[in-house]
Structure formats: structure tokens, C-alpha cells
Amino acid sequence: MTEPIRLTSFSHGGGCGCKIAPGVLADILARAPQGLVPPELMVGTETADDAAVYRLNDRQALVATTDFFTPIVDDPRDFGRIAATNAISDIYAMGGTPIMALALVGMPLDKLPPAVIGAILEGGASICREAGIPIAGGHSIDVLEPIYGLVALGLVHPDRVRRNADARDGDVLVLGKPLGVGILSAALKKGLLDADGYAEMLRHTTQLNRVGSELGALDGVHAMTDVTGFGLAGHLLEVCRGSGLAAQLDLPALPLIESAAAHARHGIATGASARNWAGYGTDVTLAPEVQPWQQALLTDPQTSGGLLVSCAPEAAAKVLERFHAAGFGQAAVIGRMLAGAPRVSVRMALD
CATH class of the missing domain: 3.90.650.10 (PurM-like C-terminal domain)
Known part of the structure; x- marks a missing residue:
């Protein structure tokens, strides 16, 4: 009898626990060159915010983010659901409403059968359906550890953008x-x-x-x-x-x-x-x-x-x-x- 595949056995750290440690990340970002900052960019890298925000016009701003990680659970569909929920959250955290997503898929193709990979993708798609958005594309690669997540895009009124840097004394x-x-x-x-x-x-x-x-x-x-x-x-x-x-x-x-x-x-x-x-x-x-x-x-x-x-x-x-x-x-x-x-x-x- 074939043993069930344990997705967590492929990863050294699961879910958001595999993020780069905050001190190391700060050192890396401090060395990163600063790029073009157009006036329409309302939120960029100046704060450690949840998403970038780009003003389109007086009534709309585009909210863009990406998030992906290695398995936090063994069930492939549950892994996909968790990863998708986590990625879309950054849109909501800026006060925005998601409009579509792109899938980010990295899988060890020699170790995971297509049915398992398909279940991961279906899990993510089910959450996107719940959020009322399509998965409109994406990208996939063959890697050593399973990785899944989304690029999430949303809209928000420019006056309703909620950054993490605008708290006030007494809040x-x-x-x-x-x-x-x-x-x-x-x-x-x-x-x-x-x-x-x-x-x-x-x-x-x-x-x-x-x-x-x-x-x-x-x-x-x-x-x-x-x-x-x-x-x-x-x-x-x-x-x-x-x-x-x-x-x-x-x-x-x-x-x-x-x-x-x-x-x-x-x-x-x-x-x-x-x-x-x-x-x-x-x-x-x-x-x-x-x-x-x-x-x-x-x-x-x-x-x-x-x-x-x-x-x-x-x-x-x-x-x-x-x-x-x-x-x-x-x-x-x-x-x-x-x-x-x-x-x-x-x-x-x-x-």
C-alpha cells in the first residue's frame, strides 16, 4: 500500500513561518537599490506595508501584492486554500477590494503526482471563488520544495487607503x-x-x-x-x-x-x-x-x-x-x- 504524501515533509518551514527573519530582511532591503518612484505611487517600499498602491485616477487606486510559501499542512487542497486566503488578505489590509489573482506555482515534479498538484490549485481557486475573483493566469516552475501562492490585485478609493504607518497618538x-x-x-x-x-x-x-x-x-x-x-x-x-x-x-x-x-x-x-x-x-x-x-x-x-x-x-x-x-x-x-x-x-x- 502506497503511503500518503505528507506535503510538510518537503519543506524546512511551513506557511508564514518560512519568511526571512525580520533582522535579516531589514539588512537585505537596506542594500537594495532604490528604483523609480512616480508621483502616482501612493504606497511603495518606504514603509513595511502589506501591498503597493498606485493611483489610477481620482476615484481608483490599484492595490498589488504577492504572497507564497511552502506547505503548512499535509492535505494539498487545504494547503492551497490557506495560501490563497493569506495572499488575498493583503488587499483587505489596505482597505481594498480584490479584483483578480495570478497563481504562483513551484513544485517538485519528480516527487508530487499531477493529482496532488491539481488539488493544491483547486484549493486556491476555491478561495478565489469565495472572494469573488478569477485566477486570470500565473507562472509555474519545477523546484525542490512545493511553493504556492498568488499575486493579488485590487482596487480602493485613494482616500480610503489604509497604510500601516498612519496610526495616531491615542488610537x-x-x-x-x-x-x-x-x-x-x-x-x-x-x-x-x-x-x-x-x-x-x-x-x-x-x-x-x-x-x-x-x-x-x-x-x-x-x-x-x-x-x-x-x-x-x-x-x-x-x-x-x-x-x-x-x-x-x-x-x-x-x-x-x-x-x-x-x-x-x-x-x-x-x-x-x-x-x-x-x-x-x-x-x-x-x-x-x-x-x-x-x-x-x-x-x-x-x-x-x-x-x-x-x-x-x-x-x-x-x-x-x-x-x-x-x-x-x-x-x-x-x-x-x-x-x-x-x-x-x-x-x-x-x-
């Missing part, structure tokens, strides 16, 4: 999805994730962040990003650095995947979590009571994670209402933006 922070996807993926690779845990992981990683299009249109929403490979602390630091502000997180307020928190208490974490802390931990201040497992959740790489919204205090109720109505039941206020040097502080007490 509150709202997180749309619970943390812990990376820990669940680590448990899966160790054979410790049960069927319920896998179903929970899949539910969060395939939930489209389409509510971002609505949030971008709300008065009082100043900045948005999605929490992915650098973890909550890392992506919040990008907001801080872009906005020239500090941030304070209330640890007891963070929404967590319950099973992930249980695994974290038993020492389960990804290698990427440690690399994240090594890359930016000097800019994060933890309250003395913070436990190692809680630190691991702060730096846990989130594949297809939630939207992080910085909004005026008076807009927080409306933001939460939109999240909850869209099916993000664990969305919560988790902290605030403050005047000060760009860094994140984590406290245990709530006001």
Missing part, C-alpha cells in the same frame, strides 16, 4: 483573529495536533479578511495591517516605526486559540518565533510577569492571521461591530498607541 488597537496558528502548525509537525485542533487551525487560516474593505471606509480608522509571519509584536512594531509612535499591549486582552495556548504552555513553538524575537526583541518591553509561553504567542508567526486596526477611541465600538458581524467573534481591543519612541510594551494589568 486604540483592535485585533480581528486569535493568535496561535504557528503553534498549532508546530504541534501538527510533531504529531500532537488532534482532529479538533486541525479543524480550528483550518477555520482561522481560511477565513477571508474581507471585512477590511468595510473597515477602510469607516471614519476614525487610521491604520491597518494583517498579522502574519513576524507575529503580533513584529507587525505592531512596523506600525510604531511607520507612525513614529509607541504601542502598549494588554496581554490579558489578547484573543487566543485555546488549544494553541495549551500547546504553548507545554513548550510547543516554531523556530520562527525565536527568530522573530532575536530580530526585534530589543524593541519590546515585557512586564516581569510575562511567561515564556506568552512571549511565544506574541512572536508566533500567523499564517493568514487577523487584521490589526488602529482607530480613534470613539470608532472602536463600530470597528468591533463590523468584525463581529463578519464572523470574527474573538475580535477585541488589545491596546493603544502612545506618544514616544517606536517600541512595544506589554503589560499584564487592565485598566
Whole structure:
């Protein structure tokens, strides 16, 4: 009897956990030459934002992004679904609405049969259908590790672009999805994730962040990003650095995947979590009571994670209402933006 193919056995790191570590990435980008910057380019490489934005006219701007990674799960269709959801999220994080996608496919053709590759592509296509967009083309190559993702394109009104660099002093922070996807993926690779845990992981990683299009249109929403490979602390630091502000997180307020928190208490974490802390931990201040497992959740790489919204205090109720109505039941206020040097502080007490 032929053993089932385990996609995760081909990859050294799965999902957004295989992103280049933040410190290494910063060094690489610092050496990259600066290209042409036309006046129509509203968002480019000047901030670590989720997508590029190019103004087409007074009413439309093009949002363009790409995201791809190696398998985070063994089921090929689930892998395709997760990767597509993750890629399209960057459009929603800018306040945009996706209009089409291009597939990026790299597969070890000598190891994976066409049926498995086809199931990956069908998984991605199913999410694009759910988002209401076509896969209008793409590119494929023969490589050593399976890689799948999308180029995603969308539209947004120029006045509704929501960068990660426009948070304001006094804003509150709202997180749309619970943390812990990376820990669940680590448990899966160790054979410790049960069927319920896998179903929970899949539910969060395939939930489209389409509510971002609505949030971008709300008065009082100043900045948005999605929490992915650098973890909550890392992506919040990008907001801080872009906005020239500090941030304070209330640890007891963070929404967590319950099973992930249980695994974290038993020492389960990804290698990427440690690399994240090594890359930016000097800019994060933890309250003395913070436990190692809680630190691991702060730096846990989130594949297809939630939207992080910085909004005026008076807009927080409306933001939460939109999240909850869209099916993000664990969305919560988790902290605030403050005047000060760009860094994140984590406290245990709530006001």
C-alpha cells in the first residue's frame, strides 16, 4: 500500500513561518537599490506595508501584492486554500477590494503526482471563488520544495487607503483573529495536533479578511495591517516605526486559540518565533510577569492571521461591530498607541 504524501515533509518551514527573519530582511532591503518612484505611487517600499498602491485616477487606486510559501499542512487542497486566503488578505489590509489573482506555482515534479498538484490549485481557486475573483493566469516552475501562492490585485478609493504607518497618538488597537496558528502548525509537525485542533487551525487560516474593505471606509480608522509571519509584536512594531509612535499591549486582552495556548504552555513553538524575537526583541518591553509561553504567542508567526486596526477611541465600538458581524467573534481591543519612541510594551494589568 502506497503511503500518503505528507506535503510538510518537503519543506524546512511551513506557511508564514518560512519568511526571512525580520533582522535579516531589514539588512537585505537596506542594500537594495532604490528604483523609480512616480508621483502616482501612493504606497511603495518606504514603509513595511502589506501591498503597493498606485493611483489610477481620482476615484481608483490599484492595490498589488504577492504572497507564497511552502506547505503548512499535509492535505494539498487545504494547503492551497490557506495560501490563497493569506495572499488575498493583503488587499483587505489596505482597505481594498480584490479584483483578480495570478497563481504562483513551484513544485517538485519528480516527487508530487499531477493529482496532488491539481488539488493544491483547486484549493486556491476555491478561495478565489469565495472572494469573488478569477485566477486570470500565473507562472509555474519545477523546484525542490512545493511553493504556492498568488499575486493579488485590487482596487480602493485613494482616500480610503489604509497604510500601516498612519496610526495616531491615542488610537486604540483592535485585533480581528486569535493568535496561535504557528503553534498549532508546530504541534501538527510533531504529531500532537488532534482532529479538533486541525479543524480550528483550518477555520482561522481560511477565513477571508474581507471585512477590511468595510473597515477602510469607516471614519476614525487610521491604520491597518494583517498579522502574519513576524507575529503580533513584529507587525505592531512596523506600525510604531511607520507612525513614529509607541504601542502598549494588554496581554490579558489578547484573543487566543485555546488549544494553541495549551500547546504553548507545554513548550510547543516554531523556530520562527525565536527568530522573530532575536530580530526585534530589543524593541519590546515585557512586564516581569510575562511567561515564556506568552512571549511565544506574541512572536508566533500567523499564517493568514487577523487584521490589526488602529482607530480613534470613539470608532472602536463600530470597528468591533463590523468584525463581529463578519464572523470574527474573538475580535477585541488589545491596546493603544502612545506618544514616544517606536517600541512595544506589554503589560499584564487592565485598566
